[in-house]
């Protein structure tokens with residue numbers, strides 16, 4: 252079972268690499284604003300988890316520089332996820348909102364929707 256999981260994981264990573272999505276282009280000023288906003292986000296994940304790959308592909312498509320914390324490789328990241336989110340389940344997006352409150356968002360589809368809703372449009376500064 253572990254071997255099958257390992258092979259499947261490698262295949263997922265291979266196809267992800269082969270069909271890597273193109274990142275959207277923004278001008279430097281807009282990208283700097285987005286980078287500032289994404290500095291408040293962290294993705295807790297496993298490298299070869301298909302749901303995590305789905306979220307990382309959305310990040311690539313949207314050109315989002317979000318810090319990735321690997322829960323399998325880092326005991327600290329695992330503790331942070333358990334203590335903050337309450338469940339050892341990935342992917343999970345840690346969001347610090349404008350008031351400084353922290354939200355832990357589970358479910359890959361919810362995370363992708365959140366990222367698309369927040370970051371796929373034009374930035375405020377660019378068209379002011």
Ligand SMILES: N[C@@H](CCC(=O)N[C@@H](CS)C(=O)NCC(=O)O)C(=O)O
Nearest residue numbers: 300301302339340341342358359360
């Ligand atoms: N419906 C979830 C599924 C996530 C999921 O099953 N993740 C697995 C890793 S691939 C996991 O964390 N399993 C541990 C658990 O469920 O406790 C999503 O779309 O994010």
